[in-house]
Amino acid sequence: MGPWDTSDRIHGRKGRGSVLLSMGLVLLGACATVASAERTLTIAYNEEPQTSDMQMTTSCYMIPLNVYDRLIECVTTGPGKSALVPGLATKWEVSKDGKVYTFHIRKGVKFHNGEELTAKDVVYTFDRMLDPKTKALNTDALDFIVGAGDRMSGKATSTTGLKALDNNTVQITLENPFVPFLAIIAAPQCSILNEKFTKPLGSKYGLTAENTCGTGPFILKDWTLNDHHTMVANAKYWRGRPQLDKFVVKIVVDAETMRMLFESGEIDLFDCDFAMSQIPYFTSHPKWSKQVISGPRVGLYYYSINQKIKPFDDVRVRKAWQMAVNRKLILEKMYYNQGQLENGVMPKGLLHNNPNQAKIAYDPVKAKQLLAQAGYPNGVDMEIALVASTGSQWQKMSEIVQSMVAKAGFRVTLKQMDEAAFYATRKEGKLPMYCNKWSADFNDPDNFFYTFFGEKGTVARSYNNLNPDNFAALDKGRAETNFAKRGKLYADLEKKIVIDQAAWLPLFSVKHLYVVQPKVQKFVIPWNGWSDYPVYETRVK
């Protein structure tokens, strides 16, 4: 019986049931005892994970965070705090030039199909990501490995920078020194797969529970599309059996339904990110207000600024925009002051966050003067794009902003778009201003800077902040191995981008609120504020 089979646990409970029988309890009562004794955590999620193959998706991380492991894990060590700790690699060394990483793979780790983890599985996993046949969406996570370009273009049949030195040692060689590498491979996209299990399945891998296999604390047991998926405890998990027997994720698209599921006790945890409008209800409810827990978010809300669309080609207009928005008021009125203002690119909790960064002041009078200096003494027309189907928080926020910035002379038109059109236009660099939020995928400034202000990212996100000095600094930041120097580099770059170039408007970070049933214990709020989290340590009474 391999670890795939969880019947040992079930038999164990039946055994207890028979003891109860022998003590003279009726069969029905004993069965009821057995059923109620199962420690199940049920939650709701608002989107169907399209696959459990993390190379094929850029969202829905609940399955990978519980079914798979990574070489290195990024764990929550406190509110908004994280640390990189050994995962499937017990230790690692980095060469002096910062290009060669050697990972020592943990011995005795078993996949859910009973196969033992080897260095070959790691090489296979990363090579599979770069293999064009996979059609992976996350190649950005590994495309800096030597030979990745040739592999992705189909010129090579393997990635030269990936080597299994022996059964338990993996060597990865990078084209250039890349400091965020360790943080990146701790992200869910770099979850480790079993070669023997995955290879024969081809593109069918990860599409069903049966076609999913990891080393993680839970085994994906059943999966009904658009309904629910169930993960059961992996009794042979290398860190020890999880505290829960079962973890059920229900797919619920409607926010009201989700709240009612929680209130009727059908789900054990309510994620307020799925329905921000429910926050006042829960925080003022006599019963539920005691059950609200919250944690900081290593991320921020922001307004983009497209420098290719007039009048934002003028830095004075961009500065005026920054000064025209009363961020504090929005945080207070819309998010019930559950957060803090952010003034840069690196939010609080992120590596190299600069607590002394310059503040963006709210000053509509000065904003109006700046607009006049820029040649718009009578104010200026502009658009804010909104996704009609995302929910109401961006709509509400932009309506507030629309009336707020009128004082400074910005006449805002809200442009509703459907989601597909929004992202297609944004990709072309042609989307007007929009608001959104970003939470850290991995704890490194690169995750924020490169995403928004990298040479390609700045166009694909419709910023068009095409500043060669910024691009050079970003490349330097990726390669700088001296911690202090790197911190200074990013602090300087942050000042340039936010204060000198006024390339975006950071708003605030908002706490992530959850409401939990009294039976739920030790729920760890993820450090970065995601709605996806591992439940390895969570218990239910």
Add this chain to the structure above:
Amino acid sequence: MKRFILKRLLVSIPVLIGITLIIFFLLNVVPGDPVALMMKEHISVDVVARVRAQMHLDDPAIVRYFRFLGNALRGDLGESYKLNRPVTSLILHAFPNTFVLAIWAALFAWIVGIPAGILSAVKKYSLPDNLFMGFSLLGVSMPVFWSALLFQWCFAVKLGWLPVAGFSGWQYVIMPAIVLGWSSAGTIARLTRSSLLEVMRNDYIRTARAKGLHELPVIFKHALKNALLPVVTVMAIQVAGLLAGAVITESVFGIPGVGRIAVNAIQARDMPLLQGAVLFETVLVILGNLVADILYAFLDPRIKVS
């Protein structure tokens, strides 16, 4: 009759092709990139370009359309862009849920709607008539998402009698079936009432009464048979519509049915899945109409299928 059915089925083929053509070109006209949508906040222009090429999304629309049509004729509706699964299997997995919901909703509508309509017609302008017609008006005019939320709040949250949402047992069917069936029941009740009232004015009913028959045989043996003719037609079309997926009900009650698949496919610009879902739903509506016509001809010998 066989010729009639065959002719109707043959006529439906160009309808099906026409519908796929309209959907395909409409989706090509509206802006949207399924790969950019898949990646959303994690967009990478390089990856989008590569994956688009791999999925043949850069081919001209006409090439993609005929590729789809060619595959569809061989029974292959392609693979969903977003869910990476065969479209046929996605629809066939979702359809049983929609089927169960539709059948129970239809049964509820018939069991409640027809007797309510009869009673209202027989006791015209009485308290039960006003009551039934009031309820049927509510059912017809109240948006499903609203009545669904009311039912959930009352019967699940406050009374705890039924589960709020999901679809993993008989108790999960009750609320959505009633919510969905209520609207159809309203239509059926009103139609039964008006049709019965009209029939009751006919000479043959007067003759039956003049013969000294009791009122019940007059209604059930003579009047109802004719009065139900238009009702049956509406019922058949309603069932076809219900089987094609009740989008809002499925979303609010978390039912993994065909309606939800179609809406998700539109939002995700998932062309193969949407084409498949629309084709499937069109077939159901065509069959529903066909059944209605056949039933009509069967129930009313005056109507010849020719």
